[in-house]
Amino acid sequence: MNRLSGAKKDKVAQFCSIIDGSSDKLALTCLQETGWSMEAAIEYYYNMDPGQIALLTPKQQQPSLSREAVEHLFNRYRDQHSDAILAEGVGRLCDDLEVDPGDIVMLVLSWHFRAATMCEYSREEFVSGMLRLRCDSLPKLQQKLPELRRDLQDARTYKEVYVYAYGFTLEKGKKCLPQEVAIEMWRLIFSAHPWPLLESWCQFLEEKYNKAISRDTWVQLLDFVRAVRTDLSNFEESGSAWPYLLDDFVDWMRDGRLMDTS
Numbered sequence: 001m002n003r004l005s006g007a008k009k010d011k012v013a014q015f016c017s018i019i020d021g022s023s024d025k026l027a028l029t030c031l032q033e034t035g036w037s038m039e040a041a042i043e044y045y046y047n048m049d050p051g052q053i054a055l056l057t058p059k060q061q062q063p064s065l066s067r068e069a070v071e072h073l074f075n076r077y078r079d080q081h082s083d084a085i086l087a088e089g090v091g092r093l094c095d096d097l098e099v100d101p102g103d104i105v106m107l108v109l110s111w112h113f114r115a116a117t118m119c120e121y122s123r124e125e126f127v128s129g130m131l132r133l134r135c136d137s138l139p140k141l142q143q144k145l146p147e148l149r150r151d152l153q154d155a156r157t158y159k160e161v162y163v164y165a166y167g168f169t170l171e172k173g174k175k176c177l178p179q180e181v182a183i184e185m186w187r188l189i190f191s192a193h194p195w196p197l198l199e200s201w202c203q204f205l206e207e208k209y210n211k212a213i214s215r216d217t218w219v220q221l222l223d224f225v226r227a228v229r230t231d232l233s234n235f236e237e238s239g240s241a242w243p244y245l246l247d248d249f250v251d252w253m254r255d256g257r258l259m260d261t262s
Contacts, residue, residue: 025056152193163222175215179206
């Protein structure tokens with residue numbers, strides 16, 4: 001630490017203030033591994049194995065964390081006939097967290113859990129996810145929710161959650177999202193970063209497309225939202241070869257509908 005520049009020492013201190021219970025050694029490791037990018041360092045921390053975190057944290061600084069308690073919490077919501085928390089159990093978890101199941105924070109939580117399927121957490125997903133979040137009780141998880149909401153304010157994290165949402169929402173065995181499901185998910189995920197043309201986009205799909213949404217279309221829509229102005233004035237100059245569906249949407253909007261969104 002003594003050999004670090006003042007700016008780097010400040011970053012270590014900032015990391016420790018953000019990550020409760022972090023040590024200088026842990027902060028230094030995360031920052032060095034990510035080229036001293038604070039956002040990347042925090043993401044690196046959340047992907048670390050709990051055992052690795054413990055090795056870098058003095059015992060007197062380590063918040064107590066019980067895997068047994070997490071397993072007990074999992075069993076509280078586990079389905080009687082499978083080793084997983086299913087829709088009913090997720091609903092009870094939401095009730096106990098005092099969160100609506102349709103709240104976007106549950107999508108972020110599922111992303112942290114690396115859950116493969118909507119309304120379902122395997123034992124490994126739930127237990128490993130809780131330990132990565134440094135939570136072994138319902139109150140700790142409840143206290144973590146504001147932080148999970150703030151995750152969406154980071155552009156990189158938001159894109160990762162956005163891309164994750166496609167596979168998470170996808171029905172097992174299917175390759176494309178039904179249009180009505182995609183629209184519902186878009187409305188949820190854009191609630192964190194409102195897009196003024198969202199309802200026009202949904203109307204366009206319902207009137208002109210009416211087909212399942214591919215992964216490429218899903219991913220490229222966010223790129224479109226970030227690159228193209230709301231008045232579509234820079235569409236041709238935005239530097240991307242957009243899917244034909246987005247070309248058609250722009251033509252549809254320019255056919256007298258842009259005035260409705262201004």
